[in-house]
Amino acid sequence: MSEDSTLDAFAGGEAAEEEADAAPEPSANEIAPATSTYAWSPEGAACEACGEVVERRWRDGDELVCESCKSW
Structure with a gap:
């Protein structure tokens, strides 16, 4: 059987608990850290490309x- 959950697993019961217990835990290497896509600074912050001080900045690469x- 595949590692995917069946619809029965969401219905509860003993079979669902056994399947949930048997599911492998993801390793730290498989979980990507969250990355912001937007930043707001009420006092303003410098754009990393042009240096203009703005309240709103968006992620563009790093x-x-x-x-x-921003390259939309």
Whole structure:
């Protein structure tokens, strides 16, 4: 049987508990950390591309950039 849960697993009961107990736990290598896509700074912060101080910046690759520098 595949590792995917069946619909019966969500109905509860002993079979569902056994299947949930048998499911492998993901390792730390399989879980990607969360990454923000947007930042808001009420006092303003510098755009990492052009240096303009803005309240709202969006993630563009590894940088937080202003709306003008964001490649939409």
